[in-house]
Amino acid sequence: MKTSVRTAGTLVLVGVIALAPAVAAQPTSGSAPITDVHYDVTFTAAGGARRHVSVQMRFTTGEAAPVVLSLPSWTPGSYTIKNFARNVVNFSADQGGSPLRWDKTDQDSWRVFPRGPGPIGIRFDYRADSLTNDGSWARPDFLLFNGTNLFHYPEGSDLNFPATVTVTTEPAWKVVTGMAPTGNRTYAATNYHDLVDMPFFVGRFDLDSAQISGRWLRFATYPMNSVPASERREVFQALSRIVAPQVKVFGDVPWTTYTILQIVDPAKSGGSGLEHVNSHVDILAPEMIGAPVLISLYAHEIFHVWNVKRMRPADLVPYRYDQAQPSPMLWISEGITDYYADLSMVRGGIVDARGFYDLLTQKAVEVASLPEISLEDASVSAWIRPRDGTEYVYYPKGALAGLLLDVMIRDATDNRGSLDGVMRSVYQSTAREARGFTSEEWWSAVSREASGKSFEDFYARYIDGREPLPMDSVLRLAGLRMAGDDLREPRLGVTTTQDSSGYVITQPLPGGPPLPAGLESGDVLLAVGGITLTDQLWLEKFRARYARASDGTEVPVRVRRGTGDQTVKVRLGFVSRVDPRIVEDPGASAKARRIREGLLRGTTRP
Numbered sequence: 068m069k070t071s072v073r074t075a076g077t078l079v080l081v082g083v084i085a086l087a088p089a090v091a092a093q094p095t096s097g098s099a100p101i102t103d104v105h106y107d108v109t110f111t112a113a114g115g116a117r118r119h120v121s122v123q124m125r126f127t128t129g130e131a132a133p134v135v136l137s138l139p140s141w142t143p144g145s146y147t148i149k150n151f152a153r154n155v156v157n158f159s160a161d162q163g164g165s166p167l168r169w170d171k172t173d174q175d176s177w178r179v180f181p182r183g184p185g186p187i188g189i190r191f192d193y194r195a196d197s198l199t200n201d202g203s204w205a206r207p208d209f210l211l212f213n214g215t216n217l218f219h220y221p222e223g224s225d226l227n228f229p230a231t232v233t234v235t236t237e238p239a240w241k242v243v244t245g246m247a248p249t250g251n252r253t254y255a256a257t258n259y260h261d262l263v264d265m266p267f268f269v270g271r272f273d274l275d276s277a278q279i280s281g282r283w284l285r286f287a288t289y290p291m292n293s294v295p296a297s298e299r300r301e302v303f304q305a306l307s308r309i310v311a312p313q314v315k316v317f318g319d320v321p322w323t324t325y326t327i328l329q330i331v332d333p334a335k336s337g338g339s340g341l342e343h344v345n346s347h348v349d350i351l352a353p354e355m356i357g358a359p360v361l362i363s364l365y366a367h368e369i370f371h372v373w374n375v376k377r378m379r380p381a382d383l384v385p386y387r388y389d390q391a392q393p394s395p396m397l398w399i400s401e402g403i404t405d406y407y408a409d410l411s412m413v414r415g416g417i418v419d420a421r422g423f424y425d426l427l428t429q430k431a432v433e434v435a436s437l438p439e440i441s442l443e444d445a446s447v448s449a450w451i452r453p454r455d456g457t458e459y460v461y462y463p464k465g466a467l468a469g470l471l472l473d474v475m476i477r478d479a480t481d482n483r484g485s486l487d488g489v490m491r492s493v494y495q496s497t498a499r500e501a502r503g504f505t506s507e508e509w510w511s512a513v514s515r516e517a518s519g520k521s522f523e524d525f526y527a528r529y530i531d532g533r534e535p536l537p538m539d540s541v542l543r544l545a546g547l548r549m550a551g552d553d554l555r556e557p558r559l560g561v562t563t564t565q566d567s568s569g570y571v572i573t574q575p576l577p578g579g580p581p582l583p584a585g586l587e588s589g590d591v592l593l594a595v596g597g598i599t600l601t602d603q604l605w606l607e608k609f610r611a612r613y614a615r616a617s618d619g620t621e622v623p624v625r626v627r628r629g630t631g632d633q634t635v636k637v638r639l640g641f642v643s644r645v646d647p648r649i650v651e652d653p654g655a656s657a658k659a660r661r662i663r664e665g666l667l668r669g670t671t672r673p
């Protein structure tokens with residue numbers, strides 16, 4: 068699609084051009100160089116009402132050749148193509164106040180034809196009407212924007228150009244971003260990668276700050292009063308507890324100010340976060356406020372400041388914004404970050420050891436319920452969000468792989484080495500040189516930390532291969548084991564599919580048991596035993612209520628059939644199931660107990 072002057076493909080093309088100069092007269096990609104790059108972002112109450120933000124990009128060109136400007140198709144950290152250019156409206160270009168001719172060279176690139184050297188401006192409005200971590204979202208009194216949405220770059224540039232951003236907004240409104248301020252609502256970035264890695268809040272929102280690990284941490288929350296004062300104090304306390312063990316892993320605090328940009332919206336369920344170099348953006352359902360899982364989300368996003376923002380697979384260095392950039396090591400960036408979120412929770416005292424084992428157990432249960440897939444395959448497929456259930460499996464399975472590596476390293480060294488040591492060594496050897504790490508570098512760091520133990524077999528079977536992770540055998544090295552709780556689960560004896568009308572009862576399988584009397588395929592389940600299915604926890608509540616009921620107990624089941632509702636009495640059946648659970652092994656050796664303590668406290672033997 069778009070070619071950069073650095074690619075081998077273009078070098079071949081240059082050879083063709085030399086033989087056929089007529090082709091060179093019509094270049095379709097690559098921009099004339101530009102300097103003095105400045106972006107003006109205007110967001111007012113009127114723009115908020117229209118859900119528009121207005122952008123002007125100004126720059127200088129030294130020649131009359133076309134300038135080709137592109138918008139990213141994705142935001143780093145959110146590994147999926149979004150084509151932000153589709154939200155651009157009212158595009159125009161001018162030089163010295165008179166309009167310039169322009170056209171598009173591909174779906175997210177605009178080619179502007181200067182009349183000669185000198186300053187040039189482009190203007191457009193951006194439709195900011197969807198709330199996603201990687202997008203832009205306007206309300207009458209508020210705007211979230213990501214630089215990937217609004218800031219064009221010249222095609223073929225090495226992206227190392229400096230730029231400034233000025234935000235024009237209502238005088239009483241606030242502006243917050245991780246970008247360095249240089250004047251009145253003006254901010255500067257030394258290169259394009261940083262420019263688009265520092266999202267903004269503009270408008271009315273709550274903002275306060277505290278010192279954590281010796282640096283300022285700011286907490287910006289929209290809408291106002293969505294996080295009450297008492298809860299804000301709790302958040303800062305929890306943050307200081309989870310950041311300290313993370314700093315201990317890497318030995319530095321790589322930010323001067325860190326900013327949490329948080330939006331609560333009743334239309335959202337659950338929560339999602341997106342990491343940046345010195346900030347992160349959270350979008351949360353109201354019920355997430357005050358929930359322990361929110362602290363775990365903060366821990367995950369903040370750990371990314373090291374693991375992925377500064378210590379990154381080589382396939383992702385430098386970021387390219389015009390196409391997908393798959394990496395088979397995304398499980399290290401996301402899964403191991405999830406493992407460290409759990410470690411931060413227990414090492415910071417947010418949860419106790421039992422709580423930590425429960426966090427890991429949830430991951431083991433989730434992975435066991437999904438199709439077997441290798442971590443490398445799941446990592447490269449992240450971009451297309453597979454629909455077989457494995458869309459996000461590199462998080463929990465990657466976390467468990469991190470746990471097993473940690474235990475095996477500690478076992479091979481009698482708890483002198485750890486995964487912490489691997490993270491620190493890969494971080495120190497690549498982040499400071501601003502280069503990515505290769506698979507070979509990762510695995511040799513793992514092996515070195517484990518006193519030379521080979522991980523080739525582990526890699527072949529569990530990372531490149533699809534074998535289920537050897538949870539029980541490795542956990543025993545850390546004084547833990549996989550136990551099973553015997554569960555007796557009530558069953559209605561129907562299967563359902565979920566569509567826009569709700570849970571729809573499906574035809575029984577040929578040869579299988581028939582539907583309970585009174586129910587028909589196509590019925591939409593509304594309530595079971597008085598628990599409505601709009602309750603997200605209905606299944607858990609149903610199981611809890613009837614776990615000890617006797618065989619044949621009748622429950623009322625309300626269904627919609629056609630246009631009417633009816634209630635049918637259904638006799639419950641029961642199945643026995645083993646619920647896996649990570650527990651401490653009472654027979655653990657002294658060495659295994661030391662390893663377990665090392666995991667929980669983040670310590671190794673002196």
Ligand SMILES: [Zn+2]
Binds near residue numbers: 342368400404
């Ligand atoms: Zn993440």
